[in-house]
Amino acid sequence: NSNQDDGSSNNLSEVELILVEKFLSDYRSIARSRRNGSLHLDSKPLVVGEHIFPSLTDELCSRPYIELPETLSAKDRRKIHALCYQSLDLYHTGIGPKSNRRIAISIYADGFRFIPDEDSESSFCSYTGAYTFPYST
Numbered sequence: 047n048s049n050q051d052d053g054s055s056n057n058l059s060e061v062e063l064i065l066v067e068k069f070l071s072d073y074r075s076i077a078r079s080r081r082n083g084s085l086h087l088d089s090k091p092l093v094v095g096e097h098i099f100p101s102l103t104d105e106l107c108s109r110p111y112i113e114l115p116e117t118l119s120a121k122d123r124r125k126i127h128a129l130c131y132q133s134l135d136l137y138h139t140g141i142g143p144k145s146n147r148r149i150a151i152s153i154y155a156d157g158f159r160f161i162p163d164e165d166s167e168s169s170f171c172s173y174t175g176a177y178t179f180p181y182s183t
Contacts, residue, residue: 077107110157114149
């Protein structure tokens with residue numbers, strides 16, 4: 047699978063990584079604001095190189111977690127995990143089989159327990175910064 051190839055010339059450039067960081071920051075802001083009521087968003091998917099990130103719609107941001115594109119390489123996923131931990135205060139985890147790894151992101155401490163068909167003992171490694179509140183209240 048192409049998302050496992052760390053030597054790929056399709057890895058995110060510095061500029062592309064900044065775009066991904068902005069996307070994740072926007073997700074965090076919208077999802078947190080959404081807790082106080084519904085928002086009406088008209089967002090288009092973010093295309094970064096060959097990767098298509100989902101539209102930050104009200105429906106998407108109301109979910110307990112979002113998934114990033116499976117086209118991200120292992121190296122890019124590591125960079126995104128570092129961004130989430132170091133500067134974005136987002137929960138993040140790798141999910142899926144080795145041949146189809148991807149990243150799930152959440153603002154919620156318990157957001158990943160809603161991922162269907164995941165073996166939590168072998169698949170989850172989540173981190174976060176200072177902000178903690180549950181999805182299910």
